[in-house]
Amino acid sequence: MKTKHTVEKIGGTSMSRFSDVLQNIILGQRSPEDLYHRIFVVSAYGGITDLLLEHKKTREPGVYGLFANDDVSWAWGDALNRVAERMIAINAELAPLGLDLMTADRFVRERIEGARSCLLDLTRLCSFGHFQLEEHLMTVREMLSAVGEAHSAFNTVQILQNYGINARLVDLSGWMEECALPIDEKIQSVFSEIDVTQEMPVVTGYTRCKEGLMATFDRGYSEITFSKVACLTGASEAIIHKEFHLSSGDPKLMGPENVAPMGRTSYDVADQLSDLGMEAIHPQAAKGLRQAGIPIRVKNTFEPDHPGTVIDGQYRSKEACVExxxxxxxxxxxxxxxxxxxxxxxxxxxxxxxxxxxxxxxxxxxxxxxxxxxxxxxxxxxxxxxxxxxxxxxxxxxxxxxxxxxxxxxxxxxxxxxxxxxxxxxxxxxxxxxxxxxxxxxxxxxxxxxxxxxxxxxxxxxxxxxxxxxxxxxxxxxxxxxxxx
Structure with missing residues (x-):
């Protein structure tokens, strides 16, 4: 891919306020020609992955947690029903933006019932002594994660097409695929057929691949997909849209009047933040972008005119300071x-x-x-x-x-x-x-x-x-x- 383009990741909290995403990130004041040359990698809507796996902070079990730890009840089935209800409720919230509810709800039911059938079949299979459930749990975790990412990507494409944008769903989740390719080969194969000057690819944050992203990166997989797509398509910049600025401190703790966006910083600083668990960018995702010489820009979804914070490999503040x-x-x-x-x-x-x-x-x-x-x-x-x-x-x-x-x-x-x-x-x-x-x-x-x-x-x-x-x-x-x- 020889074109100059950006790869942009939209986080789950931002996706849950999609009307803002639509106006602030995708449409803005752009002319029809300026809408393209951008690839979007989307996360699941806020809270959906918590329901599918487990709550990220409290560790309350979701579908996966109940399925993995309880072999006598069918509580996971009820949890899966709750996921479907929440997804359909999200669809209803997006209807004013032009989402066709019949099509969107059918997509949810297809993915949810497909996942349910797989889990029931696996339960029956593992009732025989020759098959152990523990050997398949990582595959189950990956399959469930993919449901949330596919839902948000599918809806995004439907809404953008309603606005006359030539959006294209790039479903890397591996749904109904017979075999898994290495991640680089899979992404290169898909994007070899896409013209970003005429199309707007919307990519699932989860990628099913031979390496197994969940086994290595767990819930950091969407940033790995984002990094890989940017590196393999030769992006000029990798942009992360979040619900907050990358600032000098937590505004909730320090007071919003006492903090400021960092503006610029280095990959070295980003690595330290990742090690502390701050969601700037996963260190392995940053590694690929750093090696490819692609700068990262972290922007606030709700302040579209602010340039955000640029992270690159060359930056070192002129004056010694704590950033x-x-x-x-x-x-x-x-x-x-x-x-x-x-x-x-x-x-x-x-x-x-x-x-x-x-x-x-x-x-x-x-x-x-x-x-x-x-x-x-x-x-x-x-x-x-x-x-x-x-x-x-x-x-x-x-x-x-x-x-x-x-x-x-x-x-x-x-x-x-x-x-x-x-x-x-x-x-x-x-x-x-x-x-x-x-x-x-x-x-x-x-x-x-x-x-x-x-x-x-x-x-x-x-x-x-x-x-x-x-x-x-x-x-x-x-x-x-x-x-x-």
């Missing part, structure tokens, strides 16, 4: 204290082996002569099982779990003395006790571990001292307005 305060309010600190292993240089590798066995990813870690602490985002139940395994592996060790919070100050250029002193001073003045602190030699971030109940106070104190106060100093020196991005 963003981010963190996780609830983290588990797993501490392994073992005096008997002082001097054993392989003890960290042995601890990591246990973490790998439980597929537990550390956000950060500290260690000294006799103590190793891993900070993880996990349920307490799962962490307790890990703790039991650590105690079996290291019989003389004392293993404890504590709930804490992690806050980071991040910037593309922080290589000057003083930031760490300012940060610790701000926390001292706010009455926050620092449990642990670390800064890497790259000096792109400082991480502070504090008590869980101190998270909000600590985050606001750091933002005030390292972002707001510094911005006001710079504006006073230049005569610029407060908190200009």
């Amino acid at each position: 963003i305060i981010a963190g996780r309010e609830s983290v588990l600190a797993i501490e392994i204290f073992d005096q008997d292993r002082v001097g054993y240089h392989d003890r960290e590798a042995a601890v990591c082996d246990v973490f790998r066995r439980f597929r537990m990813q550390s956000i950060a870690k500290n260690l000294n002569a006799n103590t190793i602490i891993h900070y993880v985002d996990s349920s307490l139940k799962r962490a307790n099982r890990l703790t039991e395994a650590l105690e079996e592996t290291f019989p003389g060790a004392e293993v404890t779990i504590r709930k804490v919070a992690l806050i980071a100050a991040i910037g593309s250029n922080m290589k000057v003395p003083g930031f760490l002193a300012k940060a610790t001073g701000a926390l001292l003045e706010a009455g926050v006790n620092i449990l642990a602190v670390q800064q890497s030699m790259r000096q792109v971030d400082m991480q502070f571990i504090v008590a869980e109940e101190d998270y909000a106070r600590a985050a606001k104190a750091l933002h005030k001292r390292l972002v707001e106060d510094e911005a006001h100093k710079e504006n006073a020196a230049t005569g610029a307005g407060a908190m200009a991005p």
Whole structure:
């Protein structure tokens, strides 16, 4: 594909306000000719994937969770009915935009009943001793995920066609396909037949492929699809539309008047944010775009005239500064204290082996002569099982779990003395006790571990001292307005 075009991803919360998406992102003030040269990758409507799999935050089971963990009741069937009802309700909400309800509802019923038939057949098959349900659960998870993505993509195409746009559904979900191709081959094959100068492809955020996206990326799969489509079609820019700006801090916590869009930052900063669980972009998705030299632009769906924040591989702020305060309010600190292993240089590798066995990813870690602490985002139940395994592996060790919070100050250029002193001073003045602190030699971030109940106070104190106060100093020196991005 030799044309100059963008690939644009629309998140689930934005999709749930599709009239805004239509006016702010797709139509705008564009002439008919300017509507094209764009590929859209769409997520499921907000909350649908939670109903299909499990709630992302509370972990309340959806269809998949009930099917995987309950082999005696048919609760998953009732949950699937609720998904269908919610999807049809969404269709009704979109009717004023020109969505044909008969066609849209028929599409929902076809996908929902197709999924139900597959799950019933699998249940019957696994009632025989030769077949184990656990061996098929990842396939089930992938199939259910695809239902939500296909629903939103199908509706989008129908609405756009009603507006006279030559929109084309690109269903990568693998529905009724006999075999799965490698992801690169699949995307290249589909787009070799598409002319983006004359058509507007609307792509499902989920791609069924030989590699199995869910097994590696779980619910980050839509960003992998987005990245792959951008890289394989040679996009000039990859744009992410979200319900908020990528700002210097959480406006709900800091106050909207105290934060500002970042404007520009680096892939290095984006990686740190991803590691903290902030939804800027999945690190593996960013990796592909970085290697292809494609910049990412994060835009606010509801402020279409704002240029957003550009992420690229070359950016480094001219003046040393903290660009963003981010963190996780609830983290588990797993501490392994073992005096008997002082001097054993392989003890960290042995601890990591246990973490790998439980597929537990550390956000950060500290260690000294006799103590190793891993900070993880996990349920307490799962962490307790890990703790039991650590105690079996290291019989003389004392293993404890504590709930804490992690806050980071991040910037593309922080290589000057003083930031760490300012940060610790701000926390001292706010009455926050620092449990642990670390800064890497790259000096792109400082991480502070504090008590869980101190998270909000600590985050606001750091933002005030390292972002707001510094911005006001710079504006006073230049005569610029407060908190200009």
